[in-house]
Amino acid sequence: MSQYVFQQLINGLSLGSLYALVAIGFSMIYGIVRLINFAHGDLVMIGAFSTLGFVAMGVPWPLILVFVLMIGALAGMTIEATIFRPMRGAQQVTGFIATLAVSIVIQNVGLMTLSGQPRNFSFPAFMRQRVQLGSVSASVTDLSIIGLTLLLIALLLVVVYRTRLGTAMRATADNLMAARLMGIAVNRTILFAFAIGSGLAAVAGLMWGGKFGQIDPLLGFAPGLKAFIACVIGGVGSIGGAMLGGYLLGLAEVLFVGLLPPAFSGYRDVFVFTMLIIILLLKPSGLFVRHVEERA
Amino acid sequence: MSKNVPEVTRRRSATGLLALAALLGVGAALVYAAQATLSSYVVTLLALMFLNIALAVSLTVTNGFAGLFSLGHPAFMTIGGYIAAVLTYPPARKDFMLPDLPAVLLTNQIPLLPALLAGGIIAAILAFLVGLPVLRLKGHYLAVATLGLIVIVQGLATNWSGLTRGGSGLNGIPRLTDIWWCFGFAALAIYVALRLKFSSLGRAMMATRENAMAAELSGVSTYRVRMLAFVIGAFFAAVAGGLMVHLITVVTPKTYSVVLAFNLIAMVVIGGSGSVFGAVLAAIALTGISEAARPLEESLNLYGLSQVIVALALILVLFFRPNGIMGGAEPRLLRRLF
Numbered sequence: 078m079s080q081y082v083f084q085q086l087i088n089g090l091s092l093g094s095l096y097a098l099v100a101i102g103f104s105m106i107y108g109i110v111r112l113i114n115f116a117h118g119d120l121v122m123i124g125a126f127s128t129l130g131f132v133a134m135g136v137p138w139p140l141i142l143v144f145v146l147m148i149g150a151l152a153g154m155t156i157e158a159t160i161f162r163p164m165r166g167a168q169q170v171t172g173f174i175a176t177l178a179v180s181i182v183i184q185n186v187g188l189m190t191l192s193g194q195p196r197n198f199s200f201p202a203f204m205r206q207r208v209q210l211g212s213v214s215a216s217v218t219d220l221s222i223i224g225l226t227l228l229l230i231a232l233l234l235v236v237v238y239r240t241r242l243g244t245a246m247r248a249t250a251d252n253l254m255a256a257r258l259m260g261i262a263v264n265r266t267i268l269f270a271f272a273i274g275s276g277l278a279a280v281a282g283l284m285w286g287g288k289f290g291q292i293d294p295l296l297g298f299a300p301g302l303k304a305f306i307a308c309v310i311g312g313v314g315s316i317g318g319a320m321l322g323g324y325l326l327g328l329a330e331v332l333f334v335g336l337l338p339p340a341f342s343g344y345r346d347v348f349v350f351t352m353l354i355i356i357l358l359l360k361p362s363g364l365f366v367r368h369v370e371e372r373a
Numbered sequence: 374m375s376k377n378v379p380e381v382t383r384r385r386s387a388t389g390l391l392a393l394a395a396l397l398g399v400g401a402a403l404v405y406a407a408q409a410t411l412s413s414y415v416v417t418l419l420a421l422m423f424l425n426i427a428l429a430v431s432l433t434v435t436n437g438f439a440g441l442f443s444l445g446h447p448a449f450m451t452i453g454g455y456i457a458a459v460l461t462y463p464p465a466r467k468d469f470m471l472p473d474l475p476a477v478l479l480t481n482q483i484p485l486l487p488a489l490l491a492g493g494i495i496a497a498i499l500a501f502l503v504g505l506p507v508l509r510l511k512g513h514y515l516a517v518a519t520l521g522l523i524v525i526v527q528g529l530a531t532n533w534s535g536l537t538r539g540g541s542g543l544n545g546i547p548r549l550t551d552i553w554w555c556f557g558f559a560a561l562a563i564y565v566a567l568r569l570k571f572s573s574l575g576r577a578m579m580a581t582r583e584n585a586m587a588a589e590l591s592g593v594s595t596y597r598v599r600m601l602a603f604v605i606g607a608f609f610a611a612v613a614g615g616l617m618v619h620l621i622t623v624v625t626p627k628t629y630s631v632v633l634a635f636n637l638i639a640m641v642v643i644g645g646s647g648s649v650f651g652a653v654l655a656a657i658a659l660t661g662i663s664e665a666a667r668p669l670e671e672s673l674n675l676y677g678l679s680q681v682i683v684a685l686a687l688i689l690v691l692f693f694r695p696n697g698i699m700g701g702a703e704p705r706l707l708r709r710l711f
Contacts, residue, residue: 113516163692171695173513174442179684181683182685185677185684302521306517343528343531346525347525347529351525354507361506
């Protein structure tokens with residue numbers, strides 16, 4: 078395999094990892110409360126900026142990772158408990174609008190307190206090296222992004238499928254009322270779903286900053302939107318679908334830019350969203366979902 | 374019983390027409406007075422406010438009447454803006470600003486009105502094409518597809534430089550619009566929306582919003598009704614975009630962004646989804662708040678403050694008055710006229 082193709086592949090996988098991490102949280106939240114969370118992408122931004130803050134304080138990187146996860150979880154739980162919970166039971170559109178408003182508030186408070194100037198963001202020196210794998214090489218950053226993402230996804234799957242909390246989450250997602258009647262503390266379960274999803278998004282923010290080297294208060298827009306597309310590709314509401322959709326989207330995007338003449342590279346997002354509309358036309362329930370029930 | 378109905382309707386519409394003319398006259402007198410007494414800066418602000426009213430009202434048709442959740446207005450406005458700008462641009466300037474235009478566009482220049490209509494029609498066709506797959510699906514797909522449409526249109530405007538001059542946009546567009554155009558367009562949008570609301574088509578739209586299955590069972594083609602609401606909204610958005618471009622004399626790919634979509638949604642929701650009068654009030658209030666907060670933002674160096682205020686206001690309305698100020702109703706006076 079030539080270095081060029083391998084490089085594109087690794088690049089696509091690491092970008093796909095970021096999309097997958099954001100998309101999984103997005104999908105969990107949708108699955109459990111049927112809420113399209115437009116503010117989800119802004120947790121990526123919060124994660125990236127808190128990383129920068131911890132670096133400035135001189136906190137060691139492994140600890141930063143844990144702290145960022147916790148900050149994301151805390152932010153997600155706060156938003157859920159103060160804004161979304163009181164609106165539960167309102168029309169679905171009310172929920173969309175509320176998440177959009179929360180997103181606008183986060184972005185603009187970010188602009189007001191952090192300024193709109195992009196800031197440099199860099200991983201420690203050893204992360205910026207390249208490792209030789211036979212005849213090809215890859216950057217440590219990309220490889221660690223892929224590795225960490227897979228580790229987090231594995232942990233998540235254990236939580237969702239092997240713990241009581243995970244069982245409660247799946248039950249609530251399946252039927253909120255029935256779960257409540259079975260004695261599941263529904264509000265607490267939803268809070269956990271927000272904590273996990275938002276924590277993952279914040280970690281994605283840490284890696285986003287490392288991958289692209291610059292962050293600004295509006296950076297959450299793109300990952301938020303692309304997480305939704307990843308979910309649509311994989312089938313909204315399914316964790317596995319979101320993961321596959323994220324990787325597929327990352328690879329498709331990188332290959333589109335990498336394999337076509339450079340004149341087309343500006344059309345990257347045009348390509349991604351046109352893909353979304355085509356998928357909605359042909360297979361609206363997602364590529365990996367066979368059957369979808371209609372919910373009232 | 375049924376014999377009396379036409380007569381009643383006729384009498385109502387006769388007085389109604391008079392009352393409408395009177396309302397329009399009062400509005401025109403106010404605009405005239407404003408133009409005579411206020412500075413040109415304030416008059417331009419008022420013109421922008423009229424355009425915001427027209428935009429909020431047209432979004433009321435899409436999001437309020439039919440209950441769709443479209444964020445696509447900025448995309449349609451960008452299309453309308455660029456088309457109107459390119460069509461009315463003086464050929465002498467096109468030679469060096471846009472040398473790569475096709476010959477037909479390069480040498481011809483048309484008046485504003487047909488240029489606006491061209492933008493509106495093309496945006497309506499695009500809305501139809503997007504609606505074709507998306508309007509069959511549940512609401513949140515439309516929200517994201519239209520959000521995606523903004524990104525697609527911005528991407529095209531940035532990269533298709535032969536037609537749009539890329540990221541730097543078009544400047545020096547002839548200032549063909551004034552406050553009268555904007556006032557007239559706002560009046561037209563309000564008139565169309567109110568006529569629509571109290572027609573059978575408007576009723577079908579609201580039935581679709583309240584309960585799609587019940588509407589379908591009552592013989593309403595919900596798909597067609599949604600499509601009409603979406604396409605009408607897109608048409609008005611594109612014309613408003615064209616008018617605005619000729620007021621501020623520039624257009625760039627970022628002139629109309631997602632934040633604008635959010636502000637328009639805020640106007641519709643705060644006014645009361647489905648209430649034309651509410652949308653007008655909210656458009657006036659939010660435009661006023663944004664303008665009033667601008668000096669504050671500059672003096673405190675807190676850019677973004679007015680957006681935060683708008684978003685928090687919206688959240689408060691959702692908490693305490695989820696149906697907005699007017700809740701879908703119109704004042705009795707308006708109700709009588711239409």
